[in-house]
Amino acid sequence: MKTNKYKRIYEELAEKMKQGVFQPGELIPSEHELAASYETSRETIRKALTLLSQNGYIQKLRGKGSVVLDTSRASFPFSGLVSFKELAEGLSGTIYTNVEELTLIRPEPYLQHQLQCSAKEDIWKVTRTRVFNEERIILDKDFLLKKNVPTLTREICEQSIYAYLEKELDLTISFARKEITVEPCTKEDLSLLHMNGFSYIVVVRNYVYLDNANLFQYTESRHRPDKFRFVDFARRHTI
Amino acid sequence: MKTNKYKRIYEELAEKMKQGVFQPGELIPSEHELAASYETSRETIRKALTLLSQNGYIQKLRGKGSVVLDTSRASFPFSGLVSFKELAEGLSGTIYTNVEELTLIRPEPYLQHQLQCSAKEDIWKVTRTRVFNEERIILDKDFLLKKNVPTLTREICEQSIYAYLEKELDLTISFARKEITVEPCTKEDLSLLHMNGFSYIVVVRNYVYLDNANLFQYTESRHRPDKFRFVDFARRHTI
DNA sequence: CTTTATCACTTGTATATACATGTTGTCAAC
DNA sequence: GTTGACAACATGTATATACAAGTGATAAAG
Numbered sequence: 001m002k003t004n005k006y007k008r009i010y011e012e013l014a015e016k017m018k019q020g021v022f023q024p025g026e027l028i029p030s031e032h033e034l035a036a037s038y039e040t041s042r043e044t045i046r047k048a049l050t051l052l053s054q055n056g057y058i059q060k061l062r063g064k065g066s067v068v069l070d071t072s073r074a075s076f077p078f079s080g081l082v083s084f085k086e087l088a089e090g091l092s093g094t095i096y097t098n099v100e101e102l103t104l105i106r107p108e109p110y111l112q113h114q115l116q117c118s119a120k121e122d123i124w125k126v127t128r129t130r131v132f133n134e135e136r137i138i139l140d141k142d143f144l145l146k147k148n149v150p151t152l153t154r155e156i157c158e159q160s161i162y163a164y165l166e167k168e169l170d171l172t173i174s175f176a177r178k179e180i181t182v183e184p185c186t187k188e189d190l191s192l193l194h195m196n197g198f199s200y201i202v203v204v205r206n207y208v209y210l211d212n213a214n215l216f217q218y219t220e221s222r223h224r225p226d227k228f229r230f231v232d233f234a235r236r237h238t239i
Numbered sequence: 240m241k242t243n244k245y246k247r248i249y250e251e252l253a254e255k256m257k258q259g260v261f262q263p264g265e266l267i268p269s270e271h272e273l274a275a276s277y278e279t280s281r282e283t284i285r286k287a288l289t290l291l292s293q294n295g296y297i298q299k300l301r302g303k304g305s306v307v308l309d310t311s312r313a314s315f316p317f318s319g320l321v322s323f324k325e326l327a328e329g330l331s332g333t334i335y336t337n338v339e340e341l342t343l344i345r346p347e348p349y350l351q352h353q354l355q356c357s358a359k360e361d362i363w364k365v366t367r368t369r370v371f372n373e374e375r376i377i378l379d380k381d382f383l384l385k386k387n388v389p390t391l392t393r394e395i396c397e398q399s400i401y402a403y404l405e406k407e408l409d410l411t412i413s414f415a416r417k418e419i420t421v422e423p424c425t426k427e428d429l430s431l432l433h434m435n436g437f438s439y440i441v442v443v444r445n446y447v448y449l450d451n452a453n454l455f456q457y458t459e460s461r462h463r464p465d466k467f468r469f470v471d472f473a474r475r476h477t478i
Numbered sequence: 479c480t481t482t483a484t485c486a487c488t489t490g491t492a493t494a495t496a497c498a499t500g501t502t503g504t505c506a507a508c
Numbered sequence: 509g510t511t512g513a514c515a516a517c518a519t520g521t522a523t524a525t526a527c528a529a530g531t532g533a534t535a536a537a538g
Contacts, residue, residue, distance in 0.1 A: 228420060230469075231417065
């Protein structure tokens with residue numbers, strides 16, 4: 001076991017909650033008991049429980065214990081940074097991805113600003129449409145810095161770019177800033193998506209950062225309004 | 240100083256970043272240095288830095304240190320659970336709240352389901368419109384369990400309900416689940432808001448939980464699409 | 479000049495201890 | 509029966525120590 005102890009405990013407990021071994025409303029064993037049964041220290045258990053709390057699995061009650069929250073009401077994962085492929089795995093119906101465009105470009109000023117890069121930087125431009133039940137309802141436009149991603153193929157784009165970056169290139173995606181707005185749809189939206197009469201589109205702008213805090217990807221994900229849904233879990237102050 | 244040491248340090252460091260004492264891209268002092276200068280242990284500093292990391296202020300780089308992220312690009316606060324009043328403080332223009340309705344009701348089945356309560360529970364129903372520059376662009380419908388909030392006045396609703404709950408009633412709001420969708424607008428939307436020709440509306444459904452993990456409030460916040468903006472900061476895996 | 483080893487630094491993880499503080503049940507006093 | 513003190517639990521905070529592991533500069537070896 002080369003992996004972290006507290007992450008492993010987190011995974012195990014989360015799994016038990018998903019499988020219903022711990023039911024919503026119940027108290028899980030106390031920190032001392034967990035420390036004993038996992039043969040570790042209380043602080044390590046506390047780190048695992050903190051993760052569970054942050055991800056919406058439990059609520060810690062001082063003096064009482066930790067109660068299991070009802071995660072069935074809202075669909076997982078709660079808060080952002082999920083790729084289309086990860087998302088699609090939880091859905092029914094026929095789903096696939098069309099790669100409309102895959103080219104190397106030089107960024108115009110708008111893109112320079114979004115990616116915080118110079119005009120002579122090489123940029124991968126990937127345009128994909130996402131098809132649910134034969135309706136093209138999502139348009140994803142990805143821009144990646146070539147210096148981070150030397151090669152990119154149609155096949156990779158049809159699968160998951162994220163998976164390729166993390167597993168093949170060993171890049172670690174660390175965090176993202178996301179912005180959701182509603183905007184008038186463009187000619188491109190109309191030509192590539194089944195807009196079904198809608199004249200507005202939900203735009204999710206994603207700024208994705210690597211481990212080393214460098215911005216390396218800018219994504220616009222454009223959703224037909226009736227098929228858009230975003231769920232979020234947020235704690236108020238801080239733990 | 241009866242408050243937490245690590246929260247105080249978190250606040251102080253966050254303040255320094257907002258004020259530009261620490262510039263984006265710079266490394267902040269190491270954990271050992273901070274521990275020395277704050278006369279505390281490294282673990283306590285680490286708790287403060289973890290909060291800074293979770294809230295998008297810094298990125299920790301193993302072996303190097305913690306770099307300050309550029310928080311000016313996206314507007315704070317990043318992730319949810321912000322009341323209208325807190326939000327309005329960062330904006331320019333004339334802003335106020337109209338209380339359209341404040342009544343006690345019994346929940347119909349839809350509301351029973353949303354609030355997970357019985358049909359004979361007393362519920363406060365608060366309907367408010369939010370006015371920016373003389374345009375009514377947000378419709379907030381709040382439903383609160385009376386057993387948690389015995390009294391509620393027009394004046395409180397014109398200010399911040401959250402502030403009243405936390406400061407006066409000493410209830411602690413702990414976390415919320417949020418869902419964002421786009422839906423056809425209703426007759427109520429048309430009558431209470433300046434829809435400006437829009438026939439769709441952005442609906443943010445909020446399920447708010449107290450400290451003790453009890454659901455106590457359900458809110459629908461309905462935004463005219465062109466004035467809606469949601470920002471989010473998310474870390475990919477954990478920590 | 480290039481490569482390699484090492485060292486001094488950084489953050490990450492795990493453990494142990496102590497005390498503070500909130501919750502709940504028990505049991506005695508009234 | 510009600511109240512109140514208390515004990516036995518729970519989680520929260522703070523501290524100290526040890527070692528693992530990544531980074532970057534320096535110095536020695538080739």
